[in-house]
Amino acid sequence: MDFYFGLAQIIGVHTLLGLSAYIVLLTGQVSLAQAGFFAVGAYVAGMLTVLAGWAILPALAVSSLFGGAVACAVGFPALRVKGLMLVIATLAFGEAVRLFFFNFDYQVAKGGVKLGPVGGEGFRQIRYFPEHGWTTMEVMLFIWGFVILAMALLWWFDRSRYGAVLRAVGEDELAAQSVGINLTAVKVSAMTVGGMIAGLGGGIYAHYTTHIEHASFGILLATFALAYPILGGLESVFGTVVAVVFVQGLLVEGLRFLGDWRNLLFGALIVLAMNVRPKGFLDAPALLWIGRIFRGRRGAA
């Protein structure tokens, strides 16, 4: 059973990462910096619990705020550029963050053992969960509590006036601007919220893997973050979850029996999914269809 709980943990954390890209994508911005915010969150939360001896909840709160602050600071200069230029600017930022942690040493001796991040070797022994006797299931429920919270928040956000504003900017910036929407404010706040979610996800990630290193936060993770909402569709937050389950559950775990051949099929299936459903699994017609099933059932009952 622990295997499935472990898988659910991975899916939960990747859902947070995907959601952080989702809200930025709603405004039409493509950001490859989400893995960078995720890395910032992971290192901050890990250092707070291991080196400063904080409890997990305040540490996650701070890592989330840190992720948001970095995203906000990056948002102002980065959002001066559009489209593919933004992709590359955010890619550069994400790689810079990764290389920063590659060079980052900060060790403190605790109880005769040196703890803390050491450059290329990474940051070992982030053992808050095992030290406090959390079981895999409890960690999984803890993670999913945050995932559901983030999804509920974004779902409500989507339905409110703010969601309409975000989508208006994403559809057509010129039209949005001419009805009086402040483009910079909207884009930077979407980026900030995305950074907060990514920082939170990173903080959780650091604690369930117990060992983080710079190489985990490279362009691979950044593209995955972007791939989830794109594969799932931008119509609803549920698309992102569906895509994470598809990629992490079905492709990564389900194809494990293929051994070394897995990545070949993995790539082919993602390309196929993009070509068959260019607007994502849950595009507007699919959601309409699902809605009709539910309404039909209610009508029959």
Next chain:
Amino acid sequence: MFFDLIQNTLDGLAMGSSYALLAVGFTLIFGVLRRVNLSYGPAIMFGGYCATWVHLNFQAGLLALAIITIAGAVLAGAYVERLCFAPHRQGSAIAAMVASFALWMQFEEAVTLVMPSHVYDFPAMYDGPPFEFGSLTLRMEALVMLACAVAISYGLHRVLSGSRFGLAVRAVIDSPVAAQLAGIDVPRVLLQVFLLASSIGGLAGYLIVSTHTQITPMLGMWSTLKGLLAMMIGGLGSLPGAVAGGLVLGVLEAHSQWFLGPQSRDLLAFLLLFGLLAVRPYGLWRASSAEAEA
């Protein structure tokens, strides 16, 4: 100190000329398709591994290896174009980018399946002494690479401005719909551009691996990132800009390595790029946004 500075600049130019070649191919794809092809580098790596495989199993001359590298890169490029870019021609640029990333994983997996021991030796193009002027040295390969970069970007410029094919390409850049109405086979032109860019990438790949005399699967990511960076510095869609951007990137890296150590070199390169984009969003040599907006 002064000599060190000059020597570093020369080393930077040597490195930068490989970036310049990579950037020329990248720019061609980006300028015409307005799509980022993350599989550009991995396709080059695939070509390089094809040549390495041939080198290990048969006797092959340098020219044959170069041709095999280019052919492998073109083949891989065609695969990428058919799967990632042809289906998303009207659709979303991000979908194409994500799909090209998925193929990147395929290329890496394919080469490690066939050739599992990661690092392979590659025959050097030239193993004589480097050029010397007094106490300064410059490797021969760097000169070849720089000459290739300049010749190819000049040749491309001539083709684009002077031939029927170039006219068709420019018509497609201007307006794919109008080009189609005028009787240009747009999908075919796009495929041809893609293959042309892949062959330039393949040539760049051959020159790079034969300079380094070894090849690893990391070559894919390295080529994509460096090509992308150089293209950005030069301003999107400009061929002379791509060459200049590559040289600037190389020189910057060489000097930052000298002053800050090899660990900080890449960090500085990315921070500079980010800063540059924030201050001059359309590259060093372009003031307006007219062409850069995608």
